[in-house]
Amino acid sequence: MRPLTDHTPKPLLVVGGKPLIVWHLERLVGAGFHEIVINHAYLGQQIEATLGDGSRYGAQIRYSPEARALETAGGIANALPLLGNQPFLVVNGDVFCSIDFASLKTALNTPNLAHLVMVNNPPQHVKGDFSLLAGKLSADAGDKLTFSGVGVYSPSLFQSIVLGEAAKLAPLLTQAMRASLVTGEHYLGVWHDIGTPERLQKIDALLRVGFA
Secondary structure, eight states: OTTGGGSSOGGGOEETTEEHHHHHHHHHHHTTOOEEEEEEOTTHHHHHHHHTTSGGGTOEEEEEEOSSOOHHHHHHHHHHHHHOSSOEEEEOTTEEEOOOGGGGGGGGGSSSSEEEEEEOOOGGGTTOSEEEETTEEESSSSSEEEEEEEEEEOGGGGTTSOTTSOOOSHHHHHHHHHTTOEEEEEOOSOEEEOOSHHHHHHHHHHHHTTOO
16 A cells, blocks of 8 residues: 555545545444444554544544554454453454444354454455355355455454464464354445555545445
């Protein structure tokens, strides 16, 4: 995303007149999620300065800063003291979507370790990530879909991670899938991975004319 991210963290990049992360905040609050934890590393103080305590959005925001980027799983593990011991919803800050977050509340009350929202494979990720069959996800076989970056997790999924160490999410999910402890759903609505300046410009243009 450089040069756009040389001075601005990706979640604060503007599409449709608002930072990406503000779109998430507004939709989360609208879905009834008011207690929000944001982890950050690169230029993270800009995120705190922009969003504050979240009160202007109807939210209560707490922050989990990382001295160095801890990857997805490491960052979540680092934030667990703020997240508590109940399942929680995670939304990646570098995607744009219209996923109904309220519909994921039922996934917060299951014995599974994770529930992932899957999407059709975009051109930049044609091989996909995991296959979905009868509501269960697998990393081993079948036609694969792409993980949207939106999921519900049990804190116990991260119990093996040493606090403060970087760790990727995929190996944890794969292990849990082999124990049949990861469910999923196929979402067919608006979803964009904001991974390049060109994709950012595309979704910005779509939003400005009301087609996203």
